[in-house]
Amino acid sequence: MSWIREGELNLIEKLSANILKAGPMPKHVAFIMDGNRRYARKRQVERQEGHTQGFDKLAETLRWCLNLSIHEVTVYAFSIENFKRSKDEVDGLMELAKQKFIRLLEEQDNLEKHGVCIRVLGDLTLLPLDLQQHIARAVVATRTHNKCFLNVCFAYTSRHEIANAVREMAWGVEQGLIKSSDVSEALLSRCLYSSNSPNPDLLIRTSGEVRLSDFLLWQTSHSCLVFQSVLWPEYSFWNLCDAILQYQLNHRPLQKARDQHREGQALQQQEADRACLADLLQHHGNGKPLDAQRRQEALLNYTASREERVQDFLGALQHKRDSFLTDLTRQAALA
Amino acid sequence: MAIVYEFVWQVLHVLLHIHRTLITWFRIRLRNWNGRLWSRALTALIVPMALSFPNQKNIVPAPGKRVGRRYRWGADGKSLEKLPDHIGLLIAEEEPRYTDIANLVVWCMAVGISYVSVYDNYGVFRRNNSRLMDEILKQQQELLDLEGSKQLCVEFLNNGTDKQDQQVLSCQSVLKVLSPDDGKLRIVQAAQQLCRAVEQREKTSEDINVTVLDSLLRESKSTPDPDLVLKFGPVESTLGFLPWHIRLTEFISLPSHVGVSYEDLFSALQRYASCEQRLGK
DSSP states (O other): SSSOOOOOOHHHHHHHHHTTTTTTOOOOEEEEOHHHHHHHHHHHHHHHHHHHHHHHHHHHHHHHHTTOOOOOEEEEEEEEGGGOOOHHHHHHHHHHHHHHHHHHHHHHHHHHHEEEEEEHHHHHHGGHHHHHHHHHHHHHHHHTOEEEEEEEEEEOOOOHHHHHHHHHHHHHHTSSOOOGGGOOHHEEEEHSSTTTTTTOSSSOOOOOOOOOOOOSSSTTTSSSSOOSOGGGGGGOOHHHHHHHHHHHHHHHHHHHHHHHHHHHHHHHHHHHHHHHHHHHHHHHOOSSOOHHHHHHHHHHHHHHHHHHHHHHHHHHHHHHHHHHHHHHHHHHHHO | HHHHHHHHHHHHHHHHHHHHHHHHHHHHHHHHHHHHHHHHHHHTOOOOOOOOSSSGGGGGOOHHHHHHHHHHHHHHHHHOOOOOOEEEEEEESSSSOHHHHHHHHHHHHHHTTTTEEEETTOOHHHHHHHHHHHHHHHHHHHHHHHSSSOOOOOOHHHSSHHHHHHHTTTTEEEEEEEEETTTTHHHHHHHHHHHHHHHTTOOOOGGGOOOHHHHHHSSSSOOOOOOOEEEESSSOSOOTGGGGGTTEEEEEEEETTOOOOOOHHHHHHHHHTOOOOOOOO
């Protein structure tokens, strides 16, 4: 399969994988695949060749991840900022993406066999229409697969994603599905493009740069960050093992920080619910103060009704997103 | 077979742990050894001051020397190809040492960095704001021989209000003390504000975009995003530091803030000066 290289690990690699797997393993790894152009310069080949080799390396890395029982991978393929590059380069990248998605659709049986679910995160409306249609077809075709997940960030920046999530919540308010007081950290997370995935446990950036470049800023706040100096097309199985080792060394303190953050979030939500309830009682109550038990009941009721509202809203949001993709596939079929 | 793998894994991690501990131990030993050497040279050559010198920091050179250091640090800053406008000091360690952090803040300001942020993921600095401030003023005095607020002054920005804009203009450097509440929680609060505006029909959902959200999340119009974050401690994560603002921030890790020296800071700044930002292009 072109997107996931066939093959198994050799003996030494298998041994190392088994040793690593004795410890905590990341379930979701994110990659910033940086260094294609520098690799091309180094090897004195065309830039486009660098990008093609980068894609091949992605296929190989996905194979290693599956061998290491890492079932979810997110990659940063194309940033909204990359539109600033020369027209030739951008067109070349769009063409490469189109070829890869077309190829993907030709391998549907294999995708089904391996249970691969492809998702594309980003503002697809910024892409050429034919690419949008190919992407929509690939995503819709693999929607129900659930053995492993590949999230490709295309026409993506984290700030756009967060702003989009806020816009969706505002849409929910406009439609009367939720109230502004329902807005919370948890709800925002469920409105991001990545809402169907857990947060990445490990973020790897290659080529030696030590910045996040507007990638998954919200989702990686408590992830293990590993910056490696190897160029992406030269990435090896041992680089991946090294990153996982770093993850294992950081596992306990990060788990503790994450748990603490979650506890803080739960407390904040409770406080917010209490405040909203107090507001409601003030405006709609009959003026009599409630005793402790009634208050507790009222709070539970309020929380339950808020959660129901939120569920309905999220259902509507998912439907809106699904419709966008199915409309694209229908257009593609008619074309 | 699984037991064998697990055993090997345990051994591997013990070895890595020992390796890490040894490196830290050697680093501290080397610094102390160096420190003793320098402090002996200093006292022998320059000032016949009868002060103890087991620790470099206890040396109090003559006032002339302090002023000399201030100018040297300022010159160091000017010698770099680029200096961050806004530096973040992320303390990812369990027990913060206020003196060391105060030193870092004072050095950053002496070198010419306009905005310095201090962050820890337990919110300890926020809660002990005044203690940090006292320590910084004390170190400012000791390291730079500056009384009160002559050239450097420290403004504590906790929650952005317009009033602070005017105060900021009168200062050469600005210090911000941050906690996790300034990260995701602030973004959520901005989102709530925008949704309330939509609820009250003052805005529509289509009006919401990156620019609108960014302007709400900016402390004041002039505060830049952090260009550089120095992370102190073994944990490899941003630990909730300002998720919105760090899209282009360079991250440089330093092993610990305990006993950190000016040279450690300066070499991190040199490393920052040599990095190339392509901004997507």
